[in-house]
Amino acid sequence: MASAGAVAVPAMVGICLLSQPYIVVGAVVVIGIVVLAVAIQEELEAYELRGHHSDEAKPVAQAEPAPWEPWAKREPKPEPSGQDSLPPLPPEPSGQERRPDCTPRPVPHLGGDALHNKCADRVPRNDFRGSDALVNGKHFDALQLQERVLWEVKTDNFDTYSVYLQRTVPDRQVRELRRERDLARACGFDFRVGVRSPEHQAALERLDGTLEIVVMDWC
Structure with missing residues (x-):
């Protein structure tokens, strides 16, 4: 209706101007004011309409809250200093054999076999008569220090053994004698x-x- 009114007013004013020329100036002023007021009203309505649609089309985005994080996780971790980082320890030595104790020492005879001790003490030039010779962790029965010979004495009554024992006993003794020889040679x-x-x-x-192997004729 505002637009229709704006069109009708100039028509009516035109008719009045044709009939009464003496009010031309006043009519022009009135027409200008009316047209200006109509234009301002239309612009206000259009502005309100645009603002209304703009608010509906672009809703205000709400900022999402940051996820909660425990205080322990948010604390900065200290950087390791050079003093805190220690070099790895060297590995423990493995397979290292104990250094043999090669100094002969007289020690008491092992066991209580009187015949065995008598045969050992009567080894010719035995420097540890009445004792064993402890060398490299082994009790040897006799020691000839000048010849650097260690002795092991066996007093078995081998002739009286059964066939089975005569076959099995030497096998066991040889294995042990080889080990003792290695200790002496070391x-x-x-x-x-x-x-x-x-x-x-x-x-x-x-x-x-x-x-x-020596047959002991002194025993």
């Missing part, structure tokens, strides 16, 4: 074995000809 000594019978001597030599 300290720079030779190694000899004393037995009471040639049969026992032969049985041991058949199993290991590198062993030095």
Whole structure:
């Protein structure tokens, strides 16, 4: 209706101007004011309409709250200093053998076999008569220090053994005698074995000809 009124007013004013020329100036002023007021009203209505649609089309975005994080996680972690970081420890040595104790020491005879001790003490030139010789952790039965020979004495009654024992006993003894020889040689000594019978001597030599076997004629 505002637009229709704006069109009708100039028409009516035009008619009045044609009939009464003396009011031309006043009519022009009135027409200008009316047209200006109509234009301002239309612009206000259009502005309100645009603002209304703009508010509906662009809703205000609400900022989402930051996720909660425990205080312990948000605390800055201290940087490791050079003093805190220690070099790794070297690995423990493995497979290292104990250094042998090669200094002969007299120690009491092991066991209480009187015959065995008598045969050991009567080894010719035995420097530890009445004692064993402790070398490289082993009790040897006799020591000839000048010749650097260590002795192991066997006093088995081999001739009285059964066939089974004559076959099994030497096998077990040879394994032990080899170990004792290695201990003596590790300290720079030779190694000899004393037995009471040639049969026992032969049985041991058949199993290991590198062993030095002596029949003890003093025992």
